[in-house]
Amino acid sequence: MNTAELAEVGEKLHEALGKEYYLTYAGLKQEPEFGQIYDRFHVLLEEDALQAARRSDSATLLEWVVGVRVGRKVASLEEEQLVKERATVLRFDDQEVPLLRAAIELANSPDRDYRIALDNTRSREAAKVLNPIRLKRFELEHEEVCTLGYADYVTAMGELAGIDLYGLNAAAQAFLENTQDMFRESLSQLVRARVGVTLDQLLRSDSAWTFRADQYDAAFESHRMIETAIGQMSEMGLDAQQGGRVRFDTEEREGKQPRAFCVPVRVPEEVYLVIRPFGGHNDYRTFWHELGHAMHFSAPSRELPFAARWLGDNSVTEGFAMLWDHLTMNPVWLERYTDLSREDISNLAFELAVQELHLVRRYAAKLSYELSLHSGDFTNAASEYAATLSEATLFEYSEDDYLIDVDPGFYCARYLRAWQMEAQLASTLTERYDHDWFRNPEAGAVVRSLTEQGQATPADLLIQEVTDSELSFQPIIRRLETLLC
Numbered sequence: 189m190n191t192a193e194l195a196e197v198g199e200k201l202h203e204a205l206g207k208e209y210y211l212t213y214a215g216l217k218q219e220p221e222f223g224q225i226y227d228r229f230h231v232l233l234e235e236d237a238l239q240a241a242r243r244s245d246s247a248t249l250l251e252w253v254v255g256v257r258v259g260r261k262v263a264s265l266e267e268e269q270l271v272k273e274r275a276t277v278l279r280f281d282d283q284e285v286p287l288l289r290a291a292i293e294l295a296n297s298p299d300r301d302y303r304i305a306l307d308n309t310r311s312r313e314a315a316k317v318l319n320p321i322r323l324k325r326f327e328l329e330h331e332e333v334c335t336l337g338y339a340d341y342v343t344a345m346g347e348l349a350g351i352d353l354y355g356l357n358a359a360a361q362a363f364l365e366n367t368q369d370m371f372r373e374s375l376s377q378l379v380r381a382r383v384g385v386t387l388d389q390l391l392r393s394d395s396a397w398t399f400r401a402d403q404y405d406a407a408f409e410s411h412r413m414i415e416t417a418i419g420q421m422s423e424m425g426l427d428a429q430q431g432g433r434v435r436f437d438t439e440e441r442e443g444k445q446p447r448a449f450c451v452p453v454r455v456p457e458e459v460y461l462v463i464r465p466f467g468g469h470n471d472y473r474t475f476w477h478e479l480g481h482a483m484h485f486s487a488p489s490r491e492l493p494f495a496a497r498w499l500g501d502n503s504v505t506e507g508f509a510m511l512w513d514h515l516t517m518n519p520v521w522l523e524r525y526t527d528l529s530r531e532d533i534s535n536l537a538f539e540l541a542v543q544e545l546h547l548v549r550r551y552a553a554k555l556s557y558e559l560s561l562h563s564g565d566f567t568n569a570a571s572e573y574a575a576t577l578s579e580a581t582l583f584e585y586s587e588d589d590y591l592i593d594v595d596p597g598f599y600c601a602r603y604l605r606a607w608q609m610e611a612q613l614a615s616t617l618t619e620r621y622d623h624d625w626f627r628n629p630e631a632g633a634v635v636r637s638l639t640e641q642g643q644a645t646p647a648d649l650l651i652q653e654v655t656d657s658e659l660s661f662q663p664i665i666r667r668l669e670t671l672l673c
């Protein structure tokens with residue numbers, strides 16, 4: 189097998205997986221059959237494919253072939269998890285809540301006793317049903333990369349991704365340290381107003397409600413969402429639907445995932461953005477995020493190689509998704525695209541900034557925990573998980589979630605790099621095109637030319653090329669300080 193053949197089969201595999209993902213998660217198909225798809229493309233699992241990737245001198249192709257092998261190993265466990273998640277119903281105090289609805293209920297329930305009862309049942313049941321599957325999954329992942337000759341899982345993931353995971357972790361821990369006081373102060377203000385308890389009484393079941401910002405729902409109506417996005421993008425000289433390549437699936441359908449998602453089926457010609465809008469700021473934020481992915485996947489030319497269109501550093505696509513979703517947190521954007529009063533905008537922007545800081549801190553803690561989880565034999569991981577996450581977020585976490593709350597393959601590192609990329613890019617665009625750069629066709633042209641490269645360039649090099657600076661947490665801190673201090 190040569191590099192061209194590898195890429196040709198690879199593209200067909202991803203088109204098939206993309207289609208299956210779309211159909212299953214959009215509620216158009218009941219039983220997922222990812223395993224069968226991998227079976228059809230078994231040549232990619234053979235030694236020949238691995239050798240071809242090694243010979244190609246492309247770090248991206250090698251990372252991908254290893255990822256496909258791991259993906260095949262865990263495909264049946266992933267299907268089992270999905271089926272069990274759908275079948276699990278939480279029963280407590282005469283109530284019945286499907287497991288997959290728990291997150292929505294937690295975000296929408298002002299009744300603290302109800303949230304605590306629901307979340308206790310959720311974490312206990314999820315641990316019982318899902319932890320054995322997750323444990324098996326991580327064991328298989330470790331085993332697979334070790335048979336390929338890597339010393340251990342952490343080394344393999346860092347080397348294959350070309351990311352210095354320990355260096356990123358050191359910067360993330362410094363971020364936690366540097367933002368500790370700002371977080372304590374701003375969170376206690378928000379918690380006093382919304383939850384009515386002190387910081388030392390906070391539980392994880394309070395977190396979604398703390399950041400729900402429901403008092404502003406009327407300004408974020410679901411029926412205006414797509415129209416607002418199309419309008420704002422056109423002011424930037426961009427087409428949100430990319431000449432029909434981005435397809436919005438907005439129909440109400442049983443079995444459709446409650447959260448919006450984006451999935452490419454052919455790159456760049458066929459990219460789905462699936463939503464089930466309920467209204468509220470979070471819907472807008474999620475929609476703009478997925479639109480960022482959709483506009484990124486539908487931007488590159490067909491002439492670019494498979495690796496640049498489908499593979500590469502996912503920090504980049506997450507970075508473009510965040511560039512768009514962070515617009516909905518920007519006071520200048522809120523003033524232009526909502527009917528909120530100045531006072532409401534400043535209060536909402538404050539709440540969203542506290543949420544942002546909470547999220548980045550949560551991911552900083554996840555990276556440190558996941559490095560430790562994947563370096564050991566899983567025995568003390570549960571208590572370490574609860575301690576690390578609780579300390580960083582100030583919400584008390586349950587040990588039960590120590591395997592469910594883990595993104596396989598250190599995806600948390602891509603998110604952290606995406607946050608860095610977004611903040612640096614937004615700050616450069618603001619410097620060059622002013623505070624309303626998101627309405628400026630010249631800024632739009634810059635973003636378009638970057639997205640047209642797909643993921644040919646990893647986030648650190650992309651930022652260096654465009655802004656002549658390194659990825660760091662500094663631009664995130666600077667922006668948060670203007671909103672929180």
Ligand SMILES: [Zn+2]
Pocket residue numbers: 477481505506509
């Ligand atoms: Zn994303």
